Amino acid sequence: MPTALIIGASRGIGHEFVRKLKAANWKVFATARSDDALAALQACGAEALKLDVTKPESLAGLGWQLDGEKLDLAIYVAGVFGSRDGATVSSTQQDFDHVMHTNVLGAMQIIPLVAPMVEAAQGKFGFLSSGMGSIGEVESSYGWVYRASKAALNMAMKSATVDYPQATFVALDPGWVRTDMGGQSAPTTVEESVSGLLQVIAGLDKSDSGAYRSRTNRHLAW
Template identity: 35%
Template sequence: MLITGASRGLGRAMAQQYVGAGWHVIACGRAGTAPAEDGIVPETLDVADPASILDLARRLGGMPIDVLINNAGIRGDTGGLQTLEPGDFLEVVRINTLGPLLVTRALLPNLLSGKRKIVANISSRAGSIAEGTLDDDDGDYAYRCSKAALNMATVKLAQDLRADGVTVLSLHPGWVKTDMGGDEAVVPVADSAAGLRRIIDSATMADSGSFRAFDGRTVSW
């Protein structure tokens, strides 16, 4: 298993829980940030840098990967239309949308050598056209657009990789108590990680291309 953005928060919690369940976990983070703990193999990865992604693939060689969790992400500006800056917007999209696509492409040979062949993209209900603003009016244009685009990337990957037996999921972790989620968040990180694990661990090809919340609920696109 390989998890991006595993230096802290949800990614780290998932890495620790999977190790506790007996998995071999490759935990990726930017230089010097990946955790080094029993059962966790740290790897340096900057998902905003295509060269870094290719370097990781070269280092891993032909190592089989059963599950790829594209968790690395940033929120960016939350001030709304008036404070939107092109550079910030594009950086959020580069990390939250393009990064998972490039990581999946680079590690596809490893996934095809694995047994489970699952790609789990950590998305957000904030990227749902149908539900994303029902009870949430934060002005984070870049984050919302990046996650909506990631949802489409999930659907496209599910379509393109179905013949290879790869299951691709979009997952909403909830409003999680992490640095990104902030002090008012309501879902303990351990609960979110456990819920996402249940979905990933039980996923089959019939679930490919679906959008699920950590509590098992189907999220509308």
């Protein structure tokens, strides 16, 4: 039975990863912050782990909770959007720190803990990025702190490929998805997004490590 870890699975895309992987008979570890979310993950059949990626003491406990596991798949979903402001408005330090801490620092602290477990299975490590993190395709400054955080996340992912050659890393753009973050006007359902992402992940091999792909398997410009 393959084993997966979904980091940030309380709702939306993360929760849908859990649901689909469990339906495909995977053993799934899934993290969330609240007791209600943990209970919902347990009800889905996942092994729920309490984790707040913004708290070092919480991250420190993840390693021993997963001690000895080999991960065929790990996905870092945890993320926040923050202010929708663009370059005509100065970012506040509070907003910048919150977004960067969750979207970038959290991932950079998770990688040394989780990547060895992915390497042990010669598995795949996905990071939920965004098309808004593409520098080459930028058309607006809307949400510029979020954009900067996803570009930074992409760099962290790409850099890690050098140190963990037995794992396959990928930055994933889920599209504009109908979630709490994406809003009800988004054209893509959570089910459509995650189905596409899982197909992309399934098709990856080690030669693809460090890729930046959309849910339709398009290669995004850095």
